[in-house]
Amino acid sequence: MEDENIALNSVLGLELNRVFFAVRETANKQKIIEFAREVLQSERAERPGSASPEGPTR
Numbered sequence: 033m034e035d036e037n038i039a040l041n042s043v044l045g046l047e048l049n050r051v052f053f054a055v056r057e058t059a060n061k062q063k064i065i066e067f068a069r070e071v072l073q074s075e076r077a078e079r080p081g082s083a084s085p086e087g088p089t090r
Contacts, residue, residue, distance in 0.1 A: 051064065
C-alpha cells in the first residue's frame with residue numbers, strides 16, 4: 033500500500049507541476065501553491081513523526 037501511495041503522489045506531483053507551468057497568471061499560480069501546501073500539511077499531520085515542509089521545528 034505504501035508503494036502505491038508513493039506512486040500516486042509522484043503522478044499527482046508531476047501533474048500539478050504541469051498545470052503550474054501551464055498557468056500564466058501569478059495569482060492563479062499562488063492558488064496552486066497554497067493548495068499544494070495545504071495538502072502536504074494535512075498529509076503530514078496524519079502521519080505523526082513526519083517532518084514538516086518548512087523543516088524541523090526548534
